[in-house]
Amino acid sequence: MDLFSNLLHGIAGVLSPTTVLLLLVGVLSGMVVGVIPGLGPSAGLAILLPLTFGLEPVQAIVMLAAVYYGAFYGSTISSVLINAPGDAASVPTALEGYPMARRGRAAPALVLGALASFVAGTVAAVLLTVAAPAAASVTSSFGPPELFLLIVLGLLTMIMFVGKNWVRGLLSVMLGFAIGTVGVELGGSQRYTFGSTELINGIPFIPVAIGLFGLGEILWTLYNGAHRQERAPVDVRAKSAFWPNRSEWREGGGAIARGAPLGFGMGIIPGAGATVSSLMAYSMEKGISRKPERFGNTGAPAGLAGPEAANNAAATGAMVPLLTLGIPGSASTAVLLGGFLMWELKPGPLLMEQNPEFAWGLIGSMYLGNVVLLLVNIFCIPVFASVTRISLPTLAPLIMVLCAFGAFTVNGSIIEVGIMFGCAFLGFFMRLYGLSPATLVIALVLGPMAEDNLRRSLIASDGSFGIFVSREPSVVLLCVAAALLVLPLVAAPVKRAVGRRFANRRANDSENARSADTPEVEHS
Amino acid sequence: MSQTHSTTPATEQVADAQSRIPEPTASSEELPKRRNLGAVAFYAAVAIIMGIYTVLAFDMEWTTHGGDRMGPGFFPRVIGTCAVVLSLTGLVMSLRSAAAATPPTEGTQSSGKHPFLLIAIGLGLVGFVTVFIPVGAPVTAAVFLLVMYFLIQRRWIARRAVLSVAFPVLLYVLFELWLEAGLPAGITDFL
Numbered sequence: 035m036d037l038f039s040n041l042l043h044g045i046a047g048v049l050s051p052t053t054v055l056l057l058l059v060g061v062l063s064g065m066v067v068g069v070i071p072g073l074g075p076s077a078g079l080a081i082l083l084p085l086t087f088g089l090e091p092v093q094a095i096v097m098l099a100a101v102y103y104g105a106f107y108g109s110t111i112s113s114v115l116i117n118a119p120g121d122a123a124s125v126p127t128a129l130e131g132y133p134m135a136r137r138g139r140a141a142p143a144l145v146l147g148a149l150a151s152f153v154a155g156t157v158a159a160v161l162l163t164v165a166a167p168a169a170a171s172v173t174s175s176f177g178p179p180e181l182f183l184l185i186v187l188g189l190l191t192m193i194m195f196v197g198k199n200w201v202r203g204l205l206s207v208m209l210g211f212a213i214g215t216v217g218v219e220l221g222g223s224q225r226y227t228f229g230s231t232e233l234i235n236g237i238p239f240i241p242v243a244i245g246l247f248g249l250g251e252i253l254w255t256l257y258n259g260a261h262r263q264e265r266a267p268v269d270v271r272a273k274s275a276f277w278p279n280r281s282e283w284r285e286g287g288g289a290i291a292r293g294a295p296l297g298f299g300m301g302i303i304p305g306a307g308a309t310v311s312s313l314m315a316y317s318m319e320k321g322i323s324r325k326p327e328r329f330g331n332t333g334a335p336a337g338l339a340g341p342e343a344a345n346n347a348a349a350t351g352a353m354v355p356l357l358t359l360g361i362p363g364s365a366s367t368a369v370l371l372g373g374f375l376m377w378e379l380k381p382g383p384l385l386m387e388q389n390p391e392f393a394w395g396l397i398g399s400m401y402l403g404n405v406v407l408l409l410v411n412i413f414c415i416p417v418f419a420s421v422t423r424i425s426l427p428t429l430a431p432l433i434m435v436l437c438a439f440g441a442f443t444v445n446g447s448i449i450e451v452g453i454m455f456g457c458a459f460l461g462f463f464m465r466l467y468g469l470s471p472a473t474l475v476i477a478l479v480l481g482p483m484a485e486d487n488l489r490r491s492l493i494a495s496d497g498s499f500g501i502f503v504s505r506e507p508s509v510v511l512l513c514v515a516a517a518l519l520v521l522p523l524v525a526a527p528v529k530r531a532v533g534r535r536f537a538n539r540r541a542n543d544s545e546n547a548r549s550a551d552t553p554e555v556e557h558s
Numbered sequence: 559m560s561q562t563h564s565t566t567p568a569t570e571q572v573a574d575a576q577s578r579i580p581e582p583t584a585s586s587e588e589l590p591k592r593r594n595l596g597a598v599a600f601y602a603a604v605a606i607i608m609g610i611y612t613v614l615a616f617d618m619e620w621t622t623h624g625g626d627r628m629g630p631g632f633f634p635r636v637i638g639t640c641a642v643v644l645s646l647t648g649l650v651m652s653l654r655s656a657a658a659a660t661p662p663t664e665g666t667q668s669s670g671k672h673p674f675l676l677i678a679i680g681l682g683l684v685g686f687v688t689v690f691i692p693v694g695a696p697v698t699a700a701v702f703l704l705v706m707y708f709l710i711q712r713r714w715i716a717r718r719a720v721l722s723v724a725f726p727v728l729l730y731v732l733f734e735l736w737l738e739a740g741l742p743a744g745i746t747d748f749l
Contacts (some may be wrong), residue, residue: 061562088738201647205604208641212611215634223630225618240677257676406568428718431706432725435699438728443739448690453682462676467597485633493630497621545736 040161045401048096056093057399060100061406063367067101068108070429074121075105075308076365076472077247081433083240083373084440091377092392096399098373102366103155103400106308106346108237110147111415114338121347123308126316126341133333141415142278147337147342148287148411149388154294155345155404158350161298167386169358174383178490179501182361183511185484188304188361190518192473194395199468206470210477211484213237218487230340233451239372240455240480243439246471247365248437249454250461252430257462261425278335286339289319300344301351307364308345308352315344350400357381359392361480365472368479376444399433581725601649608645612638678709694744699726 048057059081061556067078082101084093109124123480127147134143176184200398216226217363228232278286293315300311320329328334352363360381374381379389386393415546441454461471497500502508615638618631682705690698704720707715733739 096645123664186727200653201644204649205641205644208608208637208644209604211637212634212641215637219630221622221627221630223636225630226614232573233577253679256679257671257672259670280723419663425711427711428708428715428721430710431703432721435703436728436729438699439695439739439741442690442741443733444693446740449685451690452687455687458683459680463600467648480634481637485628488633497627502628533587 037167039397040167040390040394043391044396044398044483046090046390046398046401047395048402053096054400054402055091055404056089056097058406060097061403061410064104065108065111065407065410068105068110069107069112070078071425073077073108074123074247074251074366075102075473076121076243076369077115077251078102078105079145079366079369080110080240080244080246081248081437081440083244083369084443086373087443091379092395094196094377095373095379095392095396096368099368099396099399100403102333102370103151103226103403104407106349107411107437108146110151110342111144112141114147116140118207122313123341123345125311127338129316129330130333130335130337133331134335134400137332137334137553139282139333141276142282143333143335143338145276145412146278146282148408148415150290150293150339150342150409152404153290154297154347155407156401157294157351158298158301158347159397159400159404160164161295161347162350162353165302165354166357166393169354170383170386172357174236176263176359176383176507177505179505180507180511182358182360182484182487183502183515184304184361185480185487185513187518188363189473189480189517190354190515191303192307192470192495194518194522203470203473204474206464207405207477208239209469210474211481212483213242213474214478215485222330232447235479236482237453237477238444238450238514240376240444241450242457243369243372243475245454245457246475247369248457248466249434249439250465251461252433253458254465255426256430257466259428277495280309280325282335285335289315289336289338289433290343292318294347297344297347300353301348301363302354304355304359304363305359308348309482311348312340312341312345315340353396357385357396357480358383360385360483362476364451365475368476369420371479373405375507494503572647593716594652595653598649598656601645603651605642606644608638608641612642672678675709682706684707691742691746692744693739694746696726696746697744699729 048054058226063082064075067081077100077438079101080308080500083098086097089097106123109119109121110131112129113119113124113128114135115130119128120123131143131147131167131362134140173180184314189207193200193207216233218234223346251503276383293311296315296318297308297311300314301307316337317330319334319336320326323329323336325334330336349364349366352367355361356367358381360371362371371381379385379392437454438451441451444450463469464471464474491501492498493535495504500511591718612635615634616633618634619629620631620635621627621629682702686698686702702721703725707718707722730741733741
């Protein structure tokens, strides 16, 4: 019952007219950012973060959370209408949604995507309501060794699952850690400040995040010549009906039911997040489909609805480690964590006890936000479709100026604006040469936490690393880490075996087809 | 019932599609080789910077004076050493792929990359930071926007000129009135 009363308190807390208005503004801003090709949720959050500086913490985090899931919805629109996913998690949506739009099924594809996002977002919010307090009660028994291992585990997951090359992934982590060591350390010594008073508090997170995500993505898009490309959006009012037909509902419904729990489960794992869950859902839908040949060709509603549900559920699932451990599971939640810390809120096992109005207000706002998003999506699809007509050359310089003003506003420091511009180019070069800006940002947040927890662990054990194998939860986490390391070694032969099996089956099929054809030829 | 099963995993198709969807490929025939040499330079620069970082880390203490606690140099030394090793590994990988780079076959290259645009934007951003405080936020932003529109795309220039003036003013008012941000007024201080 506590759960329901807490949730009701949370929802009641965000029902004030100002907070609802900010929720609506956040949802709309997030959708607009998500619709702009090249800008994903993390970039949107980083860009819009400064606009929340003048707000109360609860209002600010409600607005930012609305931007967060609004951007996920927004990516669906650009993926379906102009074949330009805002981020990697929306790639399956583009693969299936755009062919559907080309067949005159743009509006049904968008409605299906919106419904998948709504159902998965709401299911995930329910799961979050149940899982967050349970996880908080488990993690409240975690000490520094477990927290240190969890951080390592999160980064390991990110390197193993998200990156293509572990050397580059690990190097991105080390760069993030290195940036995180600048400033006064916990013992009071200055590191890498070179006598600058501006660097005593370390390299600020917000300019780095805005630079790497917001501006870095703009530079990357311009470098690739997006300002020279003409993208004609598909007309959502063209030809066909607005609502999905019966078979699309049927296919999409099953996919949503499978995608939502899968996405939430993947979202909880620090480092896995929306992209991995979206791709897994896509693979699963294609694997179980009776007509897999439609995937990526004519557009399969299941291939659109499953990944959409999975990535939205994962976005909410990523809130579990953020709220209960203070560990961001994705780049977007790392930016959210930056916001939390800015408002002097420390996410972790005690957040729900010490700041219940904040934690439950955030969870409660997700229910409202999903309803608002569904209504906005379904009834304003043509309006958001028109946003896709605003060209990147018009928007890019405006975003640069917005970011500069925002970065200056944090501490009134022009050095931080310079750091942001520097990080924009760092983010660009990292993308160009295969490193991961998202991993760097997460490592930047987690680096000082990892050092702090390692230091505490070693103090508790008088400098012995044996503490990591002397406690049961630590041993479990070490086993999971070991399993993660072994996984690629096991996965490669399994993948090869499955590939061989598919190849053999296909060879048999074609042989059977040939033998079936041959008599006909003879008869004719 | 005949089913056509692709042996390519769906995730790989997605990854292929991701590179296919928003990004055009290289313009010049030399680009792959240049990209590899660029990667060599990038990893070399990272290795040098992280090398300096590591040298400085070794000037910091490994343990505290009592010898029982982690010193300020513990974490940086571990990070620096790992980063140097990893960036050198990246450097070697890039050198190998630079040596193995073959000239692209005809038809694999389409529209272009825009390195010079990025250099120009970089110079614009340096100028922005330099004059932001003395000249003031609204004027700096307006001039920056005009220059950027001129560089990026010279279409609808009148409309964009209006936008270049209106947007910074609006943003300035928003940040000053709502957030009380204390943006520098510079030469517009008299207003």
